[in-house]
Amino acid sequence: FTLSSKMKLLHSLVVILAVVFSTCNAASPAEWKSRTIYQLLTDRFASPSSDSCGDLSSYCGGTFTALEDKLDYISGMGFDAIWISPVVTNTDNGYHGYWAKDLTTVNSHFGTSDDLKSLVKAAHAKGIWVMVDVVANHVGPVNFDFGQITPFNDASHYHSYCEIQDWNNQQQVELCRLSGLPDLNQTDSYVRSTLKSWISNLVTEYGFDGMRVDTTPEVAKDFWQEFNQAAGVYAVGEVFNGDISYVSSYQGAALNAVLNYPFFFTVRDVFQQKKSMREIENVFGPSGSYWSSFSDVSLLGTFIDNHDNPRFLNGQSDVALFKNAIVAGLTVTGIPIFYYGDEQEYAGGSDPGCRETLWPNYNTDSEIYQLVQTVNKMRKDQTLSTLNQTQRYADDQFYAFTRGNVFIALTNTGTGGNVQRSITYHPYSEGTKLCSVFNSGSCVSVSGGAFSVSLQNGLPDILVPQ
Structure with a gap:
């Protein structure tokens, strides 16, 4: 040579x-299946200052560096992924990240580019993957003053002005403005190629492992397919809708997965409003609509609270019902997404009320923190994400299912309620001893082909063979 x-x-x-x-x-979609995600707002999770925030509609002081210092608080609950706010520079008061002003720079309120890289590196060192929230539908509220936006500084980069008024008109949803926000025209070759290059570079430069995609139905599906491919990581899209057929149409045709909004509404019905638990059977039962509608239920982002809705406890103060909702969200098929502050029983109302500052409330001994820690440990110990889900019992006040040999029992009776059911349809052999993950001394055995499940004081239970 x-x-x-x-x-x-x-x-x-x-x-x-x-x-x-x-x-x-x-991180491939398949690899994300075993993860549990802690969703946070970067501006609200951790701050270098202990000062309270006087105005939730503007910046409160959360930073990348302060978040990095609190990663152990998150991993202590058993989470191995975090979803952070959009990271780009925003227009004024864009504390949430959804009002992009400059796609080429990092939001200085959160820190520097190096701070963000340090956060991702530190998270990875602790085995935590980082999902970044991204927006490719619109920019910040600049009306028609497009010169403020980088790089989309010309009117030709946007759809002609109109406002979304009819959410059943898909053309209007894709071409018009959401809440007055200038709507990017992804059919324009410059806009399309620039957005794809941007997401590719963002993921590569900072080492992000996945992305949550904002306002998914507001952009045509074929663009999202290209965007997802350009990113090269797992993508879960926001389709803020309870219609299973509509939401499921965006999995595969647009992105790897979607947030499971239909289940969010089911959880609210069953546990917050105490409607019949057969609603769960309708979606996750033997003939449940999820299995036939979604191309891969195990990739869906499953959640019971988020930053766009009043918190569960805002509409239902009974913590026993909240615990059932949490256990359901962490154990049904899908990738669990847990909203920051729920572990401290936050009860904020409509946006921005549900976007409270977490500091100084990092109590690792709180009931919900401990509950989540126990369930997440069980998920890992039992490799729950690999196990098939099978309904075992359903009525108005009790619902039970297995993931493999793990038995999950839920009730909507609330505090003071006691339910007992005899389970005859199950995967266990005669004599099998099943014990609670919440109380190792609480066990039952299969006898005569059946075993009895008793839920006391409205609390859920998870039984594992010994």
């Missing part, structure tokens, strides 16, 4: 290794 040919060969090897390394570090 000449020196020149040796150098060329060395360069080729470096390129190959770089590709292999980047591929190995890119």
Whole structure:
């Protein structure tokens, strides 16, 4: 070999290794299935100051560095992924991140580019993946003063002015403005290619493992497919709708997965409003609509609270019902997403009320923190994400299912309610002893092909064979 040919060969090897390394570090949808996600608002989770926030509609002081210092609080609950707010520079008061002003720079209220890289590196060192929230539908509220926006600084980059008024008109949903926010035209070749390059570079530069995609139905599905491919990581889209057929149409045709909004509404019905638990049977039962509607239920983002809705406890103060909702969200098929502050029993109302500052409330001994820690440990110990879900019992006040050999029992009776059911449809052999993950001394045995489940004081239970 000449020196020149040796150098060329060395360069080729470096390129190959770089590709292999980047591929190995890119988190595939399949790999995300075993993760549990803690959703937070960067501006509200942790601050270098202990000052309270006087105005939830503006910046409160949360930063990347302060978040990095609190990663153990998150991992202590058993979460191995975090979903953070959009990271780009926003227009005034865009504390939430959804009002992009400059896609090429990091929001200085949260910190510097190096601070963000440090956060991701620190998270990865603790085994925590980082999901970034992204917006490709609209920019900040600049009306028609597009010169404020980088790089989309011309009227040609946007759809003609109109407001979404009829959410049943899909063309209007895709072409018109959401809440007056300038609507990007993804059919414009510059806009389309720039957005794809942007997300590719963002993921690569900061090492993000996944992305949550805002306002998914407001953009045509074919664009999202290309956007998802350009990112090269798991993407879960926001389709804020309870219609299963509509929401499911965005999985695969647009993105890897969607947030399971239909289940969110079911949880609110069953546990917050105490409607019949057969609503769960309708979606997750033997003939449940999820199995036939979604291309892969195990990839859906499952949640019971988020930043766009009043918190569960705002509409139902009974913590026993809240615990049932949490256990359901953490154990049904899907990738669990847990909203920050729920572990401290936050009860904020409509946006921005549901976007409280977490500081200084980092109590690791709180009831919900401990509950979540126990359930997440069970998920890992039993490799729950790999196990099939099977309904075992359903009536108005009791619902039970298994994931493999793990038995989950839920009730909507609330505090003071006691329910007992005999379970005859189950996967256990005669004599099998099942014990509660919440109380190891509470056990039942299969006798005569059946076992009895008793839920006391309206609390859920999870039984595991010994």
